Amino acid sequence: MSHKFLYYFTEGSEAFHGDMTQMRNILGGKGAGLAEMTAAGMPVPPGFTISTEACTLYYKEGRQINEEIQKDIFEHMKGLEKITGKTFGDINNPLLVSVRSGARQSMPGMMDTILNLGLNDASVEGLAKKTGNPRFAYDSYRRFVQMFADVVMGVPKSLFEEEIDKMKAAKGVKNDIDLTAEDLKKLVEIFKKIYEDHEHKPFPQDPKEQLIEAVKAVFRSWDNPRANVYRKMNEIPYEWGTAVNVQTMAFGNSGNRSGTGVAFTRNPATGEKELFGEYLINAQGEDVVAGIRTPSPISHLKEQMPDVYEQFVQIAQRLENHFKDMQDMEFTIEDGHLYMLQTRNGKRTATAALKIACDLVDEGMIDEEEAVLRVDPKQLDALLHPQFDADALKKATPIGRGLAASPGAACGKVVFTADDAKEWAARGEKVVLVRLETSPEDIEGMAAAQGILTVRGGMTSHAAVVARGMGACCVAGCGEIVVDYEKKQFTLGGKTIKEGDYISIDGSTGYVYDVAIPTVPATISGNFGRYMAWADKVRKLKVFTNADTPRDAKQASDFGAEGIGLCRTEHMFFEGERIKAMREMIVAETTEERKKALAKILPYQQGDFEALFEIMGERPVTIRFLDPPLHEFLPTKEEDIKEIAEEIGVTVEKLKNVIAGLHEFNPMMGHRGCRLSVTYPEIAEMQTTAVINAAINVTKKTGKKIEPRIMIPLVGEAKELKYVKDVVVATADKIIKEAGIDMKYEVGTMIEIPRAALTAGEIAKEADFFSYGTNDLTQMTFGFSRDDAGKFLDAYYDKKIYESDPFQHLDQKGVGRLVKLSAQEGKAANPNLHLGICGEHGGDPTSVEFCHFAGLDYVSCSPFRVPIARLAAAQAAIKDKRAKAAK
Incomplete structure (x- = not known):
């Protein structure tokens, strides 16, 4: 073939010059690990990997494996025959293989595996004679029939499990291991009958047919429901595909000197440096994962098979030293001989991840920057719950x-x-x-x-x-x-x-x-503080928080927030007397009446801002002026309308007329944001007064220089911003002058309308900062509501139109392009312009990385996502540094 799709384990490492990133991309994580272990001379059953590119081609060609790849698969099987001295499909000395998935990023249990492939009615008898162990032969065959039927053909697994339970009940035994060769032989016949009844054809006896169908099944499993859910949760791109590993079987179910297990070089729950794992005697791999019998701790292996245990301990240490990370290993023991079936960087808890990273630095295996890359930022969430x-x-x-x-x-x-x-x-x-x-x-x-x-x-x-x-x-x-x-x-x-x-x-x-x-709430200490200090040392992006209350601000501050990037003032209007005064303002018919109502709200607003300023000190606090449409402050139910009309001293008819007048077909694109201050500038005057008075009071009280940032929302035109800014500046300057104090403040805007992004050069001349409101910017760019999109987005995920929710992970091609364009044009027009993001994407690791490379100055996120953003920002800076060094 013009393009290579298959690699023996023996050639994998050499073919990619030991470049693990490239190996994982092409061979998948499992294939890369097998190649590396083979190259290091470890006891790995021989085999070959069908690359992730072959999987991509399989889907591109209508879920078919083309003839050239099929031919190459069988050529590689001949190679395994030479190595093992066994023949695929032979009656007397059959070569049996496992067919297992292996994506470039670990997806435990999400895709499919078939073991003991190559057995049929004739070769099972040959295997029984060859090994002198009929029970083992028929146990392997019944497992193969069950797995092939389930994985490849979709025959319900429960049909087979019911028959196993019936057989155990009839024989009066509790475990599969207690069934005899004759029992298992009967199960094989029952299983084949289930298969035939379900598929309307006999169980396939041709090993070549079995192999190709198994490879197809593993490729198909890349697109099964559970794999799709896992990929979406872990941001694994669909186009990556999975590799398939075809490996000579090692039999852990061949007697009491055989077994199978899973182990980690360190404790994946705590991070302690100790061999941690479990194994089962006389079992195959799926038995351990499924938990059908209680496994023994790996330490017990020292008593049962001391030589095997010592060999495994040495291999485990070699693997950790080689990969410089905690390893997750699968192994099989066949008649006292150890075989390694997998090694990969092990999944671990957040606590363990931090401890392992710190310990590896202390042990001299990795440096601090490498340690910062070793923890998934999303994992930190587990420490904060x-x-x-x-x-x-x-x-x-x-x-x-x-x-x-x-x-x-x-x-x-x-x-x-x-x-x-x-x-x-x-x-x-x-x-x-x-x-x-x-x-x-x-x-x-x-x-x-x-x-x-x-x-x-x-x-x-x-x-x-x-x-x-x-x-x-x-x-x-x-x-x-x-x-x-x-x-x-x-x-x-x-x-x-x-x-x-x-x-x-x-x-x-x-x-x-x-x-x-x-x-x-969780408490964090120890390794967390040390580790986050390493992250803060290298990151370029500042991390602010979205906080509307003192409690949120304090929590975010404790988590390392360097300021408030978004304080939503409308959240402050919904309590007690505040909402009453707000409703009075809405029903007011004259400017004087509105100002009178707003004057009642002013002290509440000012008190809220003072509390935030005191907590944050000289760190920036960005206050967004009133944003939602006014109808959100008014009732909709008849009984509530009557009660509120009486409360604020207007007739029910008048209140109903106001409510009807505020009705909009699409209120989220209507009379809201800066449009409220253009229509009613007295709103901006009141909020500016509250902000500046609060800043002055806290400055005098604490001696700290409070420099508030005022953010005008939903701007789409430079003149719009200028109008509201003029109101803010006139009000603020007057108050500051009267106070006789030297105070600085900034006025900026949210970029959340596509037109604002496209005219950023003009808007930047009137703004001290841009804060990207990517929730609305995403909504308006895609043209759908985040509140309603859930009704149809699942269909888009199923059909691979979208891979992830654009409200969770920033759409870098579309929305991201608007961010980059407006950032560049804004900076060109105003070199002193600050750039940040305050939508929900501010705490999403992939979005934070995008913000680093887009040249933003800060991200702002909810308090509990501050540590996540700090680490993601640090990892982005390290990747950027390494990419530049590589050039």
């Missing part, structure tokens, strides 16, 4: 205990299905998802739940790994729980918990409680 209130926790008695699989505390109503978790959460309920064990299909429910509680599974089960990756609380393997899905209840510790009952779970201790325990 509530924990159980200590006093309330003392009064609570646990009813059971499982494994502390993912730290944190969760309290909510019990649900038993992922669909229910998603549905209940959508209507505002806090839920805890209770399952026998989770599977990849549960991903949406797991994401919607406050926490996850499972009956089965260990610290490396699906629930544990995925919960840690999401930063969600999880208690796994609570084996004393008896679940009754039909009755929607479970029993534990003598208590019966029904659907909708409250429970609390502690992912740091494993305890389960049958009461609702209140939570308190």
Whole structure:
């Protein structure tokens, strides 16, 4: 072929000169790890990788593997035959392989795997004779039939599990491992009959057909529902595709000197430097992940197979030293021989991520800048979430205990299905998802739940790994729980918990409680402060916060906010006497009446601003003037209209007329923002007076120089801004002069209308700063409402029109282009112009990175996202520095 799509493990590292980024892009993470381990001489079963580019081509060509790639697959199989001395499809000495996915970014459990491929009715007997172990041969075959039917053909897995349960019940045994060769042989026949009944054709006996169909299935799994959900959650582009790894089987189910396991070079929950993992004797890989039997800790392997354990410890250390990061490894032991099946940078909790990064610096493995790149900014969110209130926790008695699989505390109503978790959460309920064990299909429910509680599974089960990756609380393997899905209840510790009952779970201790325990905000210390200091040392972007209350400002300040980038003043109008005065202003018929009503609001506004200025000191505080349409302050229900009319001293008829007069077909594009101050300049006068008086008072009180920033919203024309700015400046200058104080202030605008972005050069001449309101800018650029877009965006995601919600991740091609254009033209017209962003994108890591490269000065986000933005800004600066150095 003119383009290479397949690589033996033995050639992978050499082909890409050990460049792990390029290797992961083409070979996927699993393929890159296998190539590196093979190159280092580690015991890796031979195999080859079908590249991510082949997956992309598969979708481009209508979900077909072209003949050239198929031919190359079979050529590579011949190569494996030479290496192993076995023959694919041979009756007496069959070559069996696994077919596994491997995206460039780890997606645990989201895509598909097929083991023992190559077995058929004839070769299973040959395998039994060759090994002298019929039980092993038929166990492998029944697994293959089940996995092929489920993964490749979509035959429901439950049909096979029901037959296994029937067989165990008939034989009076609890575990699959207790079934005999004859039992398993009967299961194979039953499984093939299920397959034939479902597919209306016999189970395929041709290994070549099996292989090609399996490869197609793994490619297809890149587009399955759970993978799509996971990619959307983790911002993994659809066009990346997945690689496929075809690897010679190593059999962990061939007897009591065999087994399989998963291990980490450090504890993925705490970050402690210790080998952490589990294994099962006489089992294959899916047994550990599925949690069908209770695994043993990796330390026990030292007693059962000391030589294998020592070899594994040495390999684990070599891998960590090589990749300079905590490794997640899969291994199989076949008749006392160790084989490595995977290594990758391991998923870890936020606490562990910070500790590992700091420890690796202390150990001399990496420097501070590299450490800053090692933690996903979104993970920090897990450190900032509530924990159980200590006093309330003392009064609570646990009813059971499982494994502390993912730290944190969760309290909510019990649900038993992922669909229910998603549905209940959508209507505002806090839920805890209770399952026998989770599977990849549960991903949406797991994401919607406050926490996850499972009956089965260990610290490396699906629930544990995925919960840690999401930063969600999880208690796994609570084996004393008896679940009754039909009755929607479970029993534990003598208590019966029904659907909708409250429970609390502690992912740091494993305890389960049958009461609702209140939570308190998380406290952060230790490695967090040290690590964030490294981040602050390198970042260029300043990080402000969006805060309207003293509480929010204090919280953001504690998290390292360097100012307030957005204070929404309208949020201050909705309490008690304020809303009454606001309504009086709206119904007023003359300027004098409006000013009289506004005078009642003035002291409240001024007091609010003083509180913010005192907390933030000399750090910038940006106050946005009134933005929403006036109808939002008025009632809509008949009884409320009557009550408010009486309260503000007008007739019901007059209030109804005002409400009718304020009705707009599209109020979010109507009489709001700066248009209110153009129509009623007295609003801008009152708010300016409140801001400047507050700044003067706090300056006198504290001795700190308060320099407020006043932001005019929804500007789309330079003259519009000039008109309102003139009102602000005249009012502010008069107050400052009368106070006899030297005070500076700035007047700027939000860029949230496409026309403002396109005429930024003109607007910049009247502005001291631009703050991009990317919520509205996104809304107006796309032409849909963020409040209603949810009704159709799912269809856009399903059809791959959009990969992510443009209100969560900044659209860099369209909206981003407006930001870049206006930033460049604004700076050209006014070199002293400050540039920032204050939409929800200000706390989104990919959007923060964009802001760095677009040349903005700051981002502003909600208080709890301040640390996330700080780290994302630092990572962007390091990437920028390295990219420039590479040139």
